[in-house]
Amino acid sequence: MSGLDNIPVNVEAPAMPFGSGNTGAILAELETSLQTLLTSGKEHSIDLRSLPLLPGELDYLRERLGKGEVQVDVNALGHSTVIETAIRGVWWVTHRNAIDNVMAEFLEVSFCPDIIRAQRDDVRESLETLAALLAGDNHS
């Protein structure tokens, strides 16, 4: 038995693998979408789970896009997070179910992430709640 057999060998993936055509296409789509956002205000989102990404490509994208200052937690039926990337206007959105499995992952191009924005109907309803609350206070 040779001494070499006893040397442990660790094969490690590089911290940031080279991007493939997939990741290049996603970055290019983000570029176009940001241009559209600026000129027309139109928002866009890329469903990362619908794409045939190779292992490591999601990590590569995450590394490439970096991290901004804003992190959002939404606790509705499951836990969702929105992480601002270092590219402002590009948000990494992850939806989890009640047992914390990732159900969907998107790159969203918008000024304000959709999941955060208060909807008009909800605001209208809240206004009624608030008015009722004030009326109750005045009668008590």
Place this chain on the structure above:
Amino acid sequence: MSGLDNIPVNVEAPAMPFGSGNTGAILAELETSLQTLLTSGKEHSIDLRSLPLLPGELDYLRERLGKGEVQVDVNALGHSTVIETAIRGVWWVTHRNAIDNVMAEFLEVSFCPDIIRAQRDDVRESLETLAALLAGDNHS
């Protein structure tokens, strides 16, 4: 010595004290601001630290407004948080400095909290960053 002297007496503040004219005025201002938001899109914010609130009134307001599903953390120079209240369109915004003291506290009435929204100039800059990054990838 009477037996009564041995009975411990706890004087506790009620969990939700009655609101004063201050808190009533703030809730009424929120109602008007939500109406304005819905009709004209105009946003509004109330600087809670500039008001002569009595002890307990901030807690009373917090209790009254409740808690929604969205919580936002912004880590810039200090740590800021935005808590969605149960009244949609009303956000409780707290700014802390680098040593975690509360520096400012606002009630913001908007569809999307101002601190989250990506600014056009920043998005434009990010678009250039992304374009440079893609150009680099194509030449490597």
